[in-house]
Amino acid sequence: xxxxxxxxxxxxxxxxxxxxLYWRRLVRREKELDHAGEARARTARDAAxxxxxxxxxxxxxxxxxxxxxxxxxxx
Amino acid sequence: xxxxxxxxxxxxxxxxxxxAFGVAPREVSQGNVQRIMYVxxxxxxxxxxxxxxxxxxxxxxxxxxxxxADRLAHASAEVGVLFTGLAIATGSIWGKPTWGTWWxxxxxxxxxxxLFVMYLGYLLLRGTxxxxxxxxxxxxVLGIVAALDMPLVHFSVxxxxxxxxxxxxxxxxxxxxxxxxxxxxxxxxAAFTVLYAYLVAxxxxxxxAEAEALA
Amino acid sequence: MSFARRALVVAWKDLxxxxxxxxxxxxxxxxxxxLLFVFQFALGPDRERLAGVLPGVLWLGFILSGxxxxxxxxxxxxxHDCWEGLLLAPGDKSAVYLGxxxxxxxxxxxxxxxxxxxxxxxxxxxxxRAFPGLxxxxxxxxxxxxxxxxxxxxxxxxxxxxxVLFPVLLLPxxxxxxxxxxxxxxxxxxxxxxxxVAHWVKLLAAADVVYLAVGVLTFxxxxxx
Numbered sequence: 435x436x437x438x439x440x441x442x443x444x445x446x447x448x449x450x451x452x453x454x455l456y457w458r459r460l461v462r463r464e465k466e467l468d469h470a471g472e473a474r475a476r477t478a479r480d481a482a483x484x485x486x487x488x489x490x491x492x493x494x495x496x497x498x499x500x501x502x503x504x505x506x507x508x509x
Numbered sequence: 510x511x512x513x514x515x516x517x518x519x520x521x522x523x524x525x526x527x528x529a530f531g532v533a534p535r536e537v538s539q540g541n542v543q544r545i546m547y548v549x550x551x552x553x554x555x556x557x558x559x560x561x562x563x564x565x566x567x568x569x570x571x572x573x574x575x576x577x578a579d580r581l582a583h584a585s586a587e588v589g590v591l592f593t594g595l596a597i598a599t600g601s602i603w604g605k606p607t608w609g610t611w612w613x614x615x616x617x618x619x620x621x622x623x624l625f626v627m628y629l630g631y632l633l634l635r636g637t638x639x640x641x642x643x644x645x646x647x648x649x650v651l652g653i654v655a656a657l658d659m660p661l662v663h664f665s666v667x668x669x670x671x672x673x674x675x676x677x678x679x680x681x682x683x684x685x686x687x688x689x690x691x692x693x694x695x696x697x698x699a700a701f702t703v704l705y706a707y708l709v710a711x712x713x714x715x716x717x718a719e720a721e722a723l724a
Numbered sequence: 725m726s727f728a729r730r731a732l733v734v735a736w737k738d739l740x741x742x743x744x745x746x747x748x749x750x751x752x753x754x755x756x757x758x759l760l761f762v763f764q765f766a767l768g769p770d771r772e773r774l775a776g777v778l779p780g781v782l783w784l785g786f787i788l789s790g791x792x793x794x795x796x797x798x799x800x801x802x803x804h805d806c807w808e809g810l811l812l813a814p815g816d817k818s819a820v821y822l823g824x825x826x827x828x829x830x831x832x833x834x835x836x837x838x839x840x841x842x843x844x845x846x847x848x849x850x851x852x853r854a855f856p857g858l859x860x861x862x863x864x865x866x867x868x869x870x871x872x873x874x875x876x877x878x879x880x881x882x883x884x885x886x887x888v889l890f891p892v893l894l895l896p897x898x899x900x901x902x903x904x905x906x907x908x909x910x911x912x913x914x915x916x917x918x919x920x921v922a923h924w925v926k927l928l929a930a931a932d933v934v935y936l937a938v939g940v941l942t943f944x945x946x947x948x949x
Contacts, residue, residue: 438542438606445545445599446526449552452595453704456588460711467718571945626896633892637883647879650942651893654872657938658897661931665900668923669907 511714514707521700528693536690545603547693551701552596553621557659559589559705560624563631564656567649576720577713579645582652583635584712588705590628596621616663616670623662627655727819734823739830741800749834752793756839759785760846774847779909783902785839786862787869787895793831794873795890797824798881807881811947821874821943828870836862849913857918858909864928865905871935872897878946904928 529547536543566582569575600618601611612618631651638644763781767774774781801807813820840862844851851858876893880886905928908921918925 438540441542441602441606442544445548445602448598448602449548449595452591453708456591457708457711460708460715464711464715464718467715467722470722471718571942623896623899630893630896633889634879634883637885637889646945646948650875650879650938650946653942654875654897654935654938657934658900658931661900661927661934665903665927668927669903 511707511710514703514710518700518704518707521696521703525693525697525700528696532689533693534689539607542603542606545599547697548701549596549599549603550694551698552592552599553617554698555701555705556589556593556596556621556624558702559585559592559709560628560656560659562709563589563652567652567656570645570649571653576645577717579649580713580716580720581709582648583716584709586628586631586635586648586652587712588708590625590632592701592705593621593625593628597625614670616667619666619670620659620663623666624659627658631655727816730813730815730819731823731826734820735826735830738800738824738827748793748796748831752789752831752835753838755792756785756789756835757842759788760839760842764846778843778847778849779906779913782840782843782909783865783906785843786836786866786905787898787902789835789839790832790866790869790873791891791894793835794828794870794877794894795880795887797828797874797877802881817944817947818940820947821878821939824878825870825874825939828874829866832866832870836866853915854912857912857921860918860925861905861908861912861921861928864925864932865901868901868928868931868935869894869898871932871939875935875939875943875946878943900927900931904931 525547529544533544533547535541562585563582566578566585570578570582597618600621604613604618605611631648634651635644635648638647763785767777767781798807798810801810810817810820840851840858843849873894876890880890880893883889904924908924908928911921912918
């Protein structure tokens with residue numbers, strides 16, 4: 435009986451491909467969510483800082499101080 | 510924990526691969542095509558295992574309404590449908606050179622095909638029902654019905670094929686091989702099971718993160 | 725109100741609605757008739773070939789009509805905004821399930837009798853010997869179909885793609901019922917006694933028990949919201 439290595443390769447290859455792609459999708463999606471989570475946490479933190487700082491300032495002009503620390507970092 | 514599973518499955522799969530080609534001999538009657546039988550039965554086994562987990566998690570969800578149970582069912586269904594599809598595909602790829610045909614309605618293939626369609630229905634229901642809590646409940650019921658149905662499917666399909674019919678070429682049970690064939694099979698069986706556990710764990714974690722992101 | 729009473733109320737309400745409007749019944753009868761024509765055209769006039777596939781064609785007819793009938797189980801509640809009424813029904817909701825099931829069974833019985841009658845006429849079948857056994861098989865299989873169908877109809881009632889989703893969910897689950905019914909019908913029409921298909925009959929009975937149990941136990945969960 436001929437060996438049909440092509441079929442063997444197809445079977446193993448397909449299995450590896452499908453499962454590998456699925457695994458990669460899971461990993462990617464997890465990274466996406468991690469980054470999104472971090473970005474959200476960061477903006478929440480920055481918003482809180484700015485508000486807290488503003489409430490401590492006596493300034494009524496509404497202009498933020500020009501010190502870099504009080505400005506929200508660029509995204 | 511999940512990472513350990515990941516490394517473990519990678520190692521086990523590697524070992525399984527080596528054994529399937531290094532340890533296992535060239536089969537006498539079928540030739541090297543028989544080596545597909547070191548992935549096909551493990552895939553089929555996981556297909557059924559995954560469905561069992563869907564059923565168990567579904568029952569747990571209906572009884573306790575824990576979102577974790579629902580996530581487990583969802584994840585197991587997703588991973589399960591992949592394994593089932595691959596089981597069918599690899600079985601078909603093996604069948605072409607061996608039986609001469611891509612498909613035949615023999616008892617086992619038919620049962621796995623029905624299992625596949627049930628998985629698809631489950632995932633379709635999940636995707637179609639918009640409210641998440643409702644989707645969880647409905648899918649739980651479907652999971653239970655489908656799982657309880659599988660033994661009935663087995664018997665009916667088996668009787669359908671074997672009564673008044675000559676037995677199919679591929680006998681379901683009966684292992685008569687040597688250790689050189691048994692061990693690669695067992696290792697791959699374990700490896701694919703660990704891989705299943707790893708993928709489900711990752712998927713559950715992802716589902717939980719997605720749920721929290723929406724909250 | 726007792727459990728049984730509540731179930732009967734639901735069934736009676738449905739049958740009353742149906743008797744007044746005859747909406748579903750008329751459509752189903754017409755559909756069954758059309759199916760027969762379509763089968764004849766699809767399968768050709770060759771008598772021999774028809775005789776071979778007759779049991780399968782008969783059950784195709786039953787299943788397709790069943791899909792239509794069962795899919796509409798909660799149509800009245802859905803279209804006339806009575807769904808909340810079901811949700812607010814007191815006590816165990818499985819009474820609603822059994823009531824709906826009873827209504828469906830009555831509907832299916834009418835349609836199946838009609839389809840069978842048409843088959844006898846159109847395809848010239850002799851039912852005399854097979855009839856008692858056939859009644860048993862058809863009754864058990866229909867119960868199985870309706871038990872799961874009623875449950876899934878509630879599940880798909882509010883879904884957008886319900887016309888497609890309902891058959892997609894129901895058909896794979898009904899494979900054992902379909903196989904058993906066709907094989908048993910085949911044997912019975914070939915003249916064999918009911919005892920010869922005892923294993924199929926037992927399978928149908930087992931399936932019915934499982935489906936009914938799950939339906940009764942889980943209908944509450946379906947009807948929660």
